[in-house]
Amino acid sequence: MSSGFIIAVDGPAASGKGTVATGLGKAYGLPVLDTGLLYRAVGVLTQRAGRDLDDAAAAATTASGLSAGLLDDPAFRTRAAGEAASRVAVHPQVRQALLAFQRDFAGQPGGAVLDGRDIGTVIAPAAPAKLFVTAAAEVRAERRWKQLAGQGEPVAFEDVLADIRIRDARDSGRDSAPLARAPDAVLLDTSQMSIDEAADAARRIVEAARARWEAS
Numbered sequence: 039m040s041s042g043f044i045i046a047v048d049g050p051a052a053s054g055k056g057t058v059a060t061g062l063g064k065a066y067g068l069p070v071l072d073t074g075l076l077y078r079a080v081g082v083l084t085q086r087a088g089r090d091l092d093d094a095a096a097a098a099t100t101a102s103g104l105s106a107g108l109l110d111d112p113a114f115r116t117r118a119a120g121e122a123a124s125r126v127a128v129h130p131q132v133r134q135a136l137l138a139f140q141r142d143f144a145g146q147p148g149g150a151v152l153d154g155r156d157i158g159t160v161i162a163p164a165a166p167a168k169l170f171v172t173a174a175a176e177v178r179a180e181r182r183w184k185q186l187a188g189q190g191e192p193v194a195f196e197d198v199l200a201d202i203r204i205r206d207a208r209d210s211g212r213d214s215a216p217l218a219r220a221p222d223a224v225l226l227d228t229s230q231m232s233i234d235e236a237a238d239a240a241r242r243i244v245e246a247a248r249a250r251w252e253a254s
């Protein structure tokens with residue numbers, strides 16, 4: 039692992055971690071990787087190949103063939119893609135196939151920001167700055183509901199809330215790299231925060247981590 043400044047941002051679905059990660063990337067001039075997009079791509083492309091999401095070998099083959107150029111597809115941002123992602127993400131073979139790409143990204147000489155579920159625990163356990171971004175399930179469901187409506191995918195709020203609860207349980211309950219707060223990750227609960235407030239709070243946490251990192 040390089041000595042670059044790595045910022046690990048983990049948290050459950052629609053917690054605001056993507057927005058926080060993007061803001062930190064801008065603030066520190068670091069490249070940002072939304073690792074959820076990798077799992078979304080694997081889910082959607084596995085389905086497109088006519089294979090079952092429970093078929094670990096098929097999903098791992100898709101994951102091995104993934105490249106950065108394949109990630110720019112709006113189909114990966116849909117509600118169905120999020121669900122497909124969480125289903126392929128339970129397979130250790132899929133996680134293993136995506137590991138090198140994520141570690142390489144994290145290991146860039148200047149550092150990087152990665153957001154996901156297992157960045158602070160598995161992908162970059164030595165990251166000098168770690169945040170665990172969360173919010174109440176109802177708040178996260180409302181954010182996701184608005185986001186989907188904005189993307190032209192209107193759906194009942196209750197259905198989005200049910201999705202979030204199912205995904206929380208699956209992501210936290212799986213055996214392989216479950217969603218978990220690293221012991222040294224700072225908890226950021228954005229339930230009562232606007233986007234700007236969450237970005238400011240994240241920045242303060244990372245400033246403190248950076249000062250410690252520079253002094254070390």
Ligand code: CDP
Binds near residue numbers: 077078
């Ligand atoms: O934004 P949202 O949380 O809905 O989704 P995402 O971050 O794009 O992640 C989609 C799914 O991919 C999650 O529910 C996880 O099951 C999986 N994932 C993972 O297992 N590990 C990661 N580092 C990132 C995502």
